[in-house]
Amino acid sequence: MGGYGDVQMIDENGKRMDGRGPADLREISIETGVVPVADGSCRMIWGTNEAIVSVYGPMEAHPRKIQRQDSAVLAVEYNMAPFSTTDRMRPGFNRRSKEISKVTKDALESVVLLELYPRSKIQVNIEIISAEAGTRCVGLTAASVALADAGIPMTDLVVSVASGKINDIVVCDLNKEEDNYGEADLPMGILPNTGELVFLQMDGNLSQEEFKQAWDYNMNAASEVHSIMKKALTGGDSQ
Amino acid sequence: MSMSKSADAPHKVEKETGIVIPGDDLGEIKDKLAGHGVLEINGRFTAVKKGIHRVKERVVSVEPIYSKYTPRPSDLVIGYIEGCTNNIWFVDIGAPFNAILPMSLGPSKAEFGGARSVIDIGEAILCRVQEVEETHSSVVSMKGMGLRKINSGIVEQLPPHLIGRIIGKGGKFLSDLKSNSECRIVVADNGRIWIDGDLPGISNVRKIILELENKDFGGGN
Numbered sequence: 001m002g003g004y005g006d007v008q009m010i011d012e013n014g015k016r017m018d019g020r021g022p023a024d025l026r027e028i029s030i031e032t033g034v035v036p037v038a039d040g041s042c043r044m045i046w047g048t049n050e051a052i053v054s055v056y057g058p059m060e061a062h063p064r065k066i067q068r069q070d071s072a073v074l075a076v077e078y079n080m081a082p083f084s085t086t087d088r089m090r091p092g093f094n095r096r097s098k099e100i101s102k103v104t105k106d107a108l109e110s111v112v113l114l115e116l117y118p119r120s121k122i123q124v125n126i127e128i129i130s131a132e133a134g135t136r137c138v139g140l141t142a143a144s145v146a147l148a149d150a151g152i153p154m155t156d157l158v159v160s161v162a163s164g165k166i167n168d169i170v171v172c173d174l175n176k177e178e179d180n181y182g183e184a185d186l187p188m189g190i191l192p193n194t195g196e197l198v199f200l201q202m203d204g205n206l207s208q209e210e211f212k213q214a215w216d217y218n219m220n221a222a223s224e225v226h227s228i229m230k231k232a233l234t235g236g237d238s239q
Numbered sequence: 240m241s242m243s244k245s246a247d248a249p250h251k252v253e254k255e256t257g258i259v260i261p262g263d264d265l266g267e268i269k270d271k272l273a274g275h276g277v278l279e280i281n282g283r284f285t286a287v288k289k290g291i292h293r294v295k296e297r298v299v300s301v302e303p304i305y306s307k308y309t310p311r312p313s314d315l316v317i318g319y320i321e322g323c324t325n326n327i328w329f330v331d332i333g334a335p336f337n338a339i340l341p342m343s344l345g346p347s348k349a350e351f352g353g354a355r356s357v358i359d360i361g362e363a364i365l366c367r368v369q370e371v372e373e374t375h376s377s378v379v380s381m382k383g384m385g386l387r388k389i390n391s392g393i394v395e396q397l398p399p400h401l402i403g404r405i406i407g408k409g410g411k412f413l414s415d416l417k418s419n420s421e422c423r424i425v426v427a428d429n430g431r432i433w434i435d436g437d438l439p440g441i442s443n444v445r446k447i448i449l450e451l452e453n454k455d456f457g458g459g460n
Contacts, residue, residue, distance in 0.1 A: 151306035156262030
């Protein structure tokens with residue numbers, strides 16, 4: 001992060017490189033039921049990010065040693081397709097995908113009512129088809145939509161958005177250039193109905209005021225994204 | 240007048256209020272009760288499933304649009320034998336866990352080691368759920384009217400939440416289908432349908448059933 005300090009990413013009118021204002025989100029569309037064999041699925045396009053999430057289960061947990069007698073286990077697999085980035089990515093697990101799988105699992109575990117399905121497993125596969133910036137947010141948001149589509153009981157959806165700092169200005173929903181050359185990144189996982197937090201990471205440094213600003217941007221964006229998720233799930237057209 | 244009116248529809252205060260998603264607020268609790276798919280969170284009803292919001296008498300519930308089959312006692316199910324020991328068959332009933340069919344609840348007694356000669360692995364049976372434990376393991380029984388090994392016809396699989404469409408209002412759709420096709424049709428609660436009859440009849444029924452399923456795709460789900 002940083003080190004490219006002289007890249008001008010926001011002009012004096014507050015317009016960013018892609019023409020957005022500081023608080024604007026990229027375009028989002030969600031479609032459910034895209035994987036017919038899965039119990040629930042969702043395709044989410046967020047700017048030029050694209051994720052496909054499929055949910056299987058609840059089913060018997062295998063091997064037996066991973067079963068929990070009092071609740072289900074949530075198995076989250078985040079994976080980026082080799083063709084999702086400009087440089088071809090080496091396929092398969094790496095440290096980054098392992099970390100994102102873990103934080104996504106932890107975030108989802110706080111909303112899914114796992115105790116209703118003892119000894120079972122719920123499998124969530126997040127596949128990033130096209131990556132720009134903020135794929136962990138897209139993956140987590142899309143996973144909660146796919147879980148709801150699969151009829152899995154959960155107390156709330158999870159909306160995940162990131163804000164960050166570029167050229168000392170806090171902006172919402174970073175794109176690739178802003179993420180690469182910006183100074184900070186703050187992805188958050190928010191429960192839209194209660195405003196509770198289930199996921200928070202910070203990359204780079206933010207002052208207290210900047211943090212508060214980024215927090216507000218994320219909270220406002222969460223309700224915006226939530227209405228798109230709701231439309232997609234209730235059968236209305238996404239967008 | 241008013242009395243006869245109430246006799247026509249006793250307590251039929253059912254309200255449908257559209258599709259809700261997890262986390263949606265379903266109003267104050269007051270004297271109401273939480274039904275399926277509803278939880279009390281912070282003193283208010285909250286939906287925990289995606290489905291149709293219903294208020295019937297005092298019960299607030301969410302009827303899920305899609306859900307996996309979860310066995311309940313006395314459900315009629317069609318299962319496939321997945322394995323067996325000397326006195327137990329393991330039956331796949333489309334639920335998260337296999338059910339067991341003990342020899343004592345099976346169709347007939349077998350000699351020690353002869354379980355496979357009574358029902359072999361891979362065969363389909365029509366059975367009834369006897370009990371379901373808290374851990375979701377269940378026991379099925381073949382003791383009862385009409386419960387049998389399925390030797391003829393075909394078994395078709397539908398998502399369990401769609402079987403209501405095949406049965407229709409008051410069972411009308413199913414009875415029409417039966418009389419038109421002259422087939423024996425058994426709709427099990429786990430979404431499997433046994434169709435038995437002559438070949439044109441079977442393929443006709445199968446076509447109608449698959450059309451019903453495809454109507455769903457792209458719509459609500």
